Amino acid sequence: MKRRQVIKNLSVLPVAGVALGSVSIAGCKVKEDPAPKRDFFKELGVVPRINAGGTMTYLSGSLMLPEVIEAINSTCHDFANMYELQDKAGEKIAAMLKCEAAMVTSGAAAALVVGTAACITGTDRDLIKSMPTPPGPQREVIIQKSHRYVFDQAVRSAGIKLVDVDDAAQMERSINKNTVMALFFNGAESWGAPPDKIKHEEFVAICKKHNIPSFIDAAADVPPVENLFKYQQIGFDLVTFSGGKMLMGPQSAGLLFGRKDLIEAAKLNYSPHECPIGRPMKVNKEEIFGMYAALKYYLEKDHEKEWQMWLDRIKHIAGKVEEIPTVKTETSIPTGPANVFPSMRISWDAEKIKITAQDISKALLDGTPSIIAGGRGNSLGIGVVLLRPEQVDIVATRVKEILQQAVS
Numbered sequence: 001m002k003r004r005q006v007i008k009n010l011s012v013l014p015v016a017g018v019a020l021g022s023v024s025i026a027g028c029k030v031k032e033d034p035a036p037k038r039d040f041f042k043e044l045g046v047v048p049r050i051n052a053g054g055t056m057t058y059l060s061g062s063l064m065l066p067e068v069i070e071a072i073n074s075t076c077h078d079f080a081n082m083y084e085l086q087d088k089a090g091e092k093i094a095a096m097l098k099c100e101a102a103m104v105t106s107g108a109a110a111a112l113v114v115g116t117a118a119c120i121t122g123t124d125r126d127l128i129k130s131m132p133t134p135p136g137p138q139r140e141v142i143i144q145k146s147h148r149y150v151f152d153q154a155v156r157s158a159g160i161k162l163v164d165v166d167d168a169a170q171m172e173r174s175i176n177k178n179t180v181m182a183l184f185f186n187g188a189e190s191w192g193a194p195p196d197k198i199k200h201e202e203f204v205a206i207c208k209k210h211n212i213p214s215f216i217d218a219a220a221d222v223p224p225v226e227n228l229f230k231y232q233q234i235g236f237d238l239v240t241f242s243g244g245k246m247l248m249g250p251q252s253a254g255l256l257f258g259r260k261d262l263i264e265a266a267k268l269n270y271s272p273h274e275c276p277i278g279r280p281m282k283v284n285k286e287e288i289f290g291m292y293a294a295l296k297y298y299l300e301k302d303h304e305k306e307w308q309m310w311l312d313r314i315k316h317i318a319g320k321v322e323e324i325p326t327v328k329t330e331t332s333i334p335t336g337p338a339n340v341f342p343s344m345r346i347s348w349d350a351e352k353i354k355i356t357a358q359d360i361s362k363a364l365l366d367g368t369p370s371i372i373a374g375g376r377g378n379s380l381g382i383g384v385v386l387l388r389p390e391q392v393d394i395v396a397t398r399v400k401e402i403l404q405q406a407v408s
């Protein structure tokens, strides 16, 4: 077959076939010039980064698992009825998480909006249409003062007023006929807040006593995997986890799960319905499949083995940088509940190695490949859980190089 004819025949093949270096047409194998892989980063002039930090939205969350990419790729060629998909995916997810009902949202922040909306509107279509300014007095959501955080904006965008409380007694006193929900920020202590005055169980008990739905934001709180089950078992009515953090699903996906009537109401407040408050936060078909695939993988994977792999990465980097005199490393594991996984700190004698962690961060960032890591003074933090396997040594080598150059 002549090359020209091959190209002509190729034009009727599905597009996906064209990218292959070699094509087989009617049993006749033809070697094509391997098409150079299109580099979209280069095309837009965007710098690819190695993430030796953490799961940060500004750094595009986490890298999707191969299983997630597979779910996205294998479902993008057909249409689906989004009501049906959300229902069916929700049923599977609820069964996996041993709760009544579940849905996929475009992230935990969107789950906070539609979950709150659900507590206000129930299934009342007129109320849903009226959001975020339903008729009547402004609705109220109870929150511990120490739990106020950046993402309470998502809850407030459902039109509610947050009512801060200090302790259980004040929480009880603050509940009134306008109270629609109580929000618990699970990671408050991880973010530096003082210990919770009202613990999970007491918080839930007060809500139940007054018939107020309780909602817990546990967005960044796996590992451990048990946390995916813990909060519905304690009795929270709604739970959210981010999909784009350690669940390694799509960055713009998340889970909202819990009480069936509230999830039904949340779905009515969400896309693909056209008028509700959640419509601008739509999650697409591929992300729903991808989120499902990520959760399934997460629940089935060997968590101990993964933990050991993270420790091995730290050991590898430590072995390399500790070859420089005075350089020491330690493994740090936060007490949680957010971001509980091992990272490392690298420190050195500032008299002998005249460089700050800020300078190292900048050199890592400006180098090729560009590496994200943070630190202060003579202590550099290196996260290992978001590195691709081959990046572990790249990070170790770069950090060592930079430290070495600063040895006086």
Ligand SMILES: *Cc1c(COP(=O)(O)O)cnc(C)c1O
Pocket: 057, 106, 107, 108, 109, 110, 151, 187, 217, 218, 219, 220, 241, 242, 243, 244, 251, 253, 254
């Ligand atoms: C990351 C995070 C969110 C937002 O999650 P997205 O999935 O990015 O929308 C909300 N709450 C907490 C505590 C988080 O850490």
